[in-house]
Amino acid sequence: MLSQDGEAALELGYQTFGVQARLDAEGLVSRLNLESDALGRAEVALRAEPDGERYRLGGDVSLDGLQVAIVRPLLPDIQRLEGVIDANGRLGGTLDEPRFTGEIRLQDGAVAAPELPMQLDGIAVAAQIDGTRAELEGQFRSGRGEGRLSGNADWADLADWRVNVELQGERLEAVYQPIASLEVSPDLAVAIRPRAVRVTGRVNVPRGNVTLQDLPSQAVPVSRDVVIVRRPEDDEPDTDEVDSPWRITADIQVVLGRNVQLSGFGVRGRLAGSLRLRQEADGVPEGFGEIRVEDGRYEAYGQRLTIREGRLIFAGPVTEPELSIEAVRVVETVTAGIRVAGQPEDPRAELFSEPAMPQEDILSYIIRGRPLAEAGPGGGAALTQAALALGALGGQELAGGVAEQLGVEDLALDVEGEGDEAQFLVSGYLAPNLFLRYGVGVFEPVQQLTIRYHLSPRVYVEALRGVENALDLFFTREF
Numbered sequence: 001m002l003s004q005d006g007e008a009a010l011e012l013g014y015q016t017f018g019v020q021a022r023l024d025a026e027g028l029v030s031r032l033n034l035e036s037d038a039l040g041r042a043e044v045a046l047r048a049e050p051d052g053e054r055y056r057l058g059g060d061v062s063l064d065g066l067q068v069a070i071v072r073p074l075l076p077d078i079q080r081l082e083g084v085i086d087a088n089g090r091l092g093g094t095l096d097e098p099r100f101t102g103e104i105r106l107q108d109g110a111v112a113a114p115e116l117p118m119q120l121d122g123i124a125v126a127a128q129i130d131g132t133r134a135e136l137e138g139q140f141r142s143g144r145g146e147g148r149l150s151g152n153a154d155w156a157d158l159a160d161w162r163v164n165v166e167l168q169g170e171r172l173e174a175v176y177q178p179i180a181s182l183e184v185s186p187d188l189a190v191a192i193r194p195r196a197v198r199v200t201g202r203v204n205v206p207r208g209n210v211t212l213q214d215l216p217s218q219a220v221p222v223s224r225d226v227v228i229v230r231r232p233e234d235d236e237p238d239t240d241e242v243d244s245p246w247r248i249t250a251d252i253q254v255v256l257g258r259n260v261q262l263s264g265f266g267v268r269g270r271l272a273g274s275l276r277l278r279q280e281a282d283g284v285p286e287g288f289g290e291i292r293v294e295d296g297r298y299e300a301y302g303q304r305l306t307i308r309e310g311r312l313i314f315a316g317p318v319t320e321p322e323l324s325i326e327a328v329r330v331v332e333t334v335t336a337g338i339r340v341a342g343q344p345e346d347p348r349a350e351l352f353s354e355p356a357m358p359q360e361d362i363l364s365y366i367i368r369g370r371p372l373a374e375a376g377p378g379g380g381a382a383l384t385q386a387a388l389a390l391g392a393l394g395g396q397e398l399a400g401g402v403a404e405q406l407g408v409e410d411l412a413l414d415v416e417g418e419g420d421e422a423q424f425l426v427s428g429y430l431a432p433n434l435f436l437r438y439g440v441g442v443f444e445p446v447q448q449l450t451i452r453y454h455l456s457p458r459v460y461v462e463a464l465r466g467v468e469n470a471l472d473l474f475f476t477r478e479f
Helices: 069-074 239-243 360-366 380-392 396-406
Strands: 016-024 027-036 041-053 054-067 080-092 098-112 120-131 133-143 144-156 164-169 173-174 180-193 196-211 246-263 266-279 286-300 303-317 320-330 334-343 346-354 411-416 424-432 435-442 446-455 459-467 468-474
Touching: 016 080, 016 320, 041 069, 054 069, 069 080, 080 120, 120 144, 133 173, 144 173, 144 180, 180 468, 246 286, 303 334, 303 360, 320 360, 346 360
Parallel strands: 196 246
Antiparallel strands: 016 027, 027 041, 041 054, 054 080, 080 098, 098 120, 120 133, 133 144, 144 164, 164 180, 173 180, 180 196, 246 266, 266 286, 286 303, 303 320, 320 334, 334 346, 411 424, 424 435, 435 446, 446 459, 459 468
8 A cells, every 4th residue: 555645545456466485505485476457467586595605696577567657646746647667587696786687668658747848658668677787768759749768877886876868859849837838859968977967968949939927017126135034944954955965967059940939028029049058066057149039029008119139148147148129110211219238137228219319209209100299199198108117117126215215115106197198106105194196297397296194094184286286085985
C-alpha cells in the first residue's frame, strides 16, 4: 500500500506471490515469483556463492508490465503519469557491489504537470546496461512535435557518477501560461554530475504567440527605494538548499523564426532576433543579443502608430535590457513619433518629428493628425491623456517620493475633462479624514482646489475654490 498526506491510499494487490530459498555450505539459492496487475509479472532467480570473504552473485531477472502510475500518489505536483516498464537481464558482481547486465525499457509513457511547459506522451526509452554503464535511446511527443534523446551513464565511481544526454526535437509544443504558446526545436546537450547540471546547445522557435497581460490602469511599479522587511523566521536557511545545492550552468542560443507573434499593451507585431542565454552556477542569468519587433503597430489614444524601430538589446543580466523603440505616425510630409530608450525599470521617453517642430505640435500630430493651432472637434481628451502619460513616464516614482516627504498618502495623478476644459489633477490624503485635490488646466490657465473633511464615515464637508466657489455638506448612504 502506497499513500501520502492528502491522497487516497493505493493498494497494490497481487494474484501470485512466492519465494523459495535454500542456504547451505555452497551458498544461497532463491527464487521469487510475482503476478500483479499494478506490479506486472516478475521472476528473479538468485545465487550467492562464497568466494573468500565475499559472495559472488549470479542469476536472472525478468520483469514485464510494471505500471509507472503506482508512484503517482507520491508525486502530488504531477497530474498525469503513465508508462510500462519491462526488464530482462543477468545478475553478477558481488553482494557488496552487485551488477546487472541486460535491458530496461519504458513504453507508452506520459507525464504532465502544471509547472512543466510541455505535456509529454508517447515516451519510449530503452537502457542497455552493462554492469556500471548504460546506453540510452528514446523518443517522445509534445503536441504535434516529436523529440529524440540519446546518451550514456556511468556509475563505476559512485562518488563521481555521470549522465550525458543529447536531446533533439522538431516543433515541440511548449506552453507558458498565460504568456506564451510556442513551437520549439531544441538541440541540447545535458551533462549531469553529483550536484551539478550543465545545459548547452541551441533552441529554434519557428512559430508561436506571445501575449503580454495588460496591467490594471492603477498599477504602478515598485519604487527603487522600497525596502522589503523580512520576518526573523524568513531568514532561517532552508536545510535542503544549504546541504544539497545543485549548481546549474547553461549556455543556450535561442533563435526566433519568422512566425512568432506578439500582442499586448496595445502592441501587435512579429518577434525576431536571437539571444544567447548564459547561467553560471553562482551568477544571475545573462543574455547577449537582441530581440526585435518587426511589422509592428502600436495602438493608443485611438490611433495606430507604426513601430519603426523596436529593439531590446541584451548585454548582461536578462532583466536589464536596453530599450531602443520608435513609434511614428506619418501625416503627408510630416513624421511625428515617440522615442523610448533606457532600461525597462527607468525608461526615457521623448517626442521627435521630421521636420522639427515644437513638442506640443508633435503630440498633436500623433493624436489628431494636425498641429495644435488648427482647431477641430474630438481628440482633446486623448491628447490630454497622452500628455499626462508622457509627462508621468518615470515620474510616478518622483511624485511618490515628494508626497512621502510632505506626509501625503495615496497620492494619485489623473486627468479630467476634455478639450479646453481638460485638467491635470493631483490628489491625496493629508490625514486619515482630510482629503485634498488640486487641478490645473492643460490648455487654459484655470486652477481648482478641493478640500474634503470627513466628519464620519457617511458625512463630510467639501470646500471648492476655483472658477466657482462652494461649501457643501454631504451625507452618503448605500441602498
